[in-house]
């Protein structure tokens with residue numbers, strides 16, 4: 001059996017060693033989940049809801065502990081990690097209301113009665129990336145459990161600690177054995193087995209577009225249901241008629257949150273040419289004032305990157321001759337630090353402009369008019385997120401409808417809320433998570449005709 005040493009990204013010191021799950025153990029867990037599902041789907045909807053509420057309460061009682069684990073094991077600033085643990089609680093509580101609302105339809109037909117049922121799919125395999133270990137786990141877990149599915153989750157190899165603890169808290173809350181299992185390990189063993197095992201009826205994958213493509217091909221062999229949440233290269237579009245002060249002040253938070261390791265990062269700022277100079281004047285102090293440092297300190301806004309290898313990858317987008325307009329600061333010494341960095345002007349074919357960097361690097365590009373802003377925003381295979389800054393409501397709606405992306409905000413840097421749908425256009429994904437309809441994605445509709453004559 002192999003193992004992985006979790007490293008504190010802020011200190012480079014080992015935190016703990018985690019044993020990897022083998023392929024055989026994964027198969028055994030999937031079989032346990034399938035057996036548990038028979039009983040779980042039969043739990044009365046009100047009782048399933050009650051158990052999910054208890055699970056949420058158990059998380060609530062351990063928010064500080066979970067946040068501390070994420071700070072140590074993933075380098076997230078403690079303020080952000082506390083919010084993330086709270087999000088797990090809130091997502092569980094939100095979907096706790098779903099089992100009693102999982103109704104079918106009665107459809108008028110001659111000669112009888114036609115009704116539909118939303119039947120749980122069965123075992124769900126949840127494959128989670130390292131950048132937001134807690135929220136992303138909960139986005140698949142809560143609606144799947146609410147629908148009557150059981151869940152086998154694989155956290156990312158580098159960040160398994162909070163998922164393992166959440167699995168323990170599920171049992172403490174009274175969820176039956178086998179309903180939710182966490183299997184730390186690698187994508188090539190545990191993840192692959194979840195994709196290949198016929199008893200897993202759905203995969204919820206969040207990660208890179210490249211691995212998502214492999215998983216989609218693997219699921220095709222079984223016609224396995226699939227939700228994909230993949231990469232992004234989102235635009236933050238600032239029109240001349242916007243509140244430029246607000247747009248510039250919020251731009252760092254739109255891209256440097258979680259040190260830019262955020263699928264929704266607005267990593268391409270597009271600014272109308274007539275206000276470019278003013279915008280850059282305002283952006284510089286905003287970037288330089290981002291508080292980068294010890295993630296355990298309450299006022300830290302940005303922590304380190306996840307690993308030395310990832311820092312090298314991020315740095316490769318900023319070679320020595322890169323057009324660095326200005327940068328923020330980052331600590332020296334131990335830790336995988338990288339300063340917030342603004343590149344301008346960038347060539348349209350520069351990798352920093354075309355590829356997802358997944359680090360605290362943003363490009364700024366001018367545009368002449370609304371049509372060019374839309375063309376630039378759409379000139380990417382991704383379509384996950386984005387922002388539009390303008391005081392003109394008509395323009396805001398026009399541009400929002402024209403930008404090919406799943407989640408947009410107007411005059412705000414964020415568009416992710418657990419009670420609204422989330423997901424990507426184009427190569428950013430398939431299907432939607434969150435919001436009131438997410439439970440449906442863990443069911444198949446059964447149609448039943450009952451003759452009355």
Ligand code: TAP
Nearest residue numbers: 128129130156157186187191192207208211229230231263
């Ligand atoms: P990936 O390398 O794609 O890994 C994601 C997960 O898939 C990890 O748990 C990984 O396991 C596993 N995996 C790798 N190969 C696999 C295989 N062949 N079969 C099954 N599972 C496999 O992504 P990452 O580097 O962790 O995360 C960064 C990416 O995720 C970025 O592109 C980012 O945009 C995207 N992301 C998207 C969203 C949404 S909501 N759209 C949210 C967060 C992140 P290991 O532990 O072995 O790596």
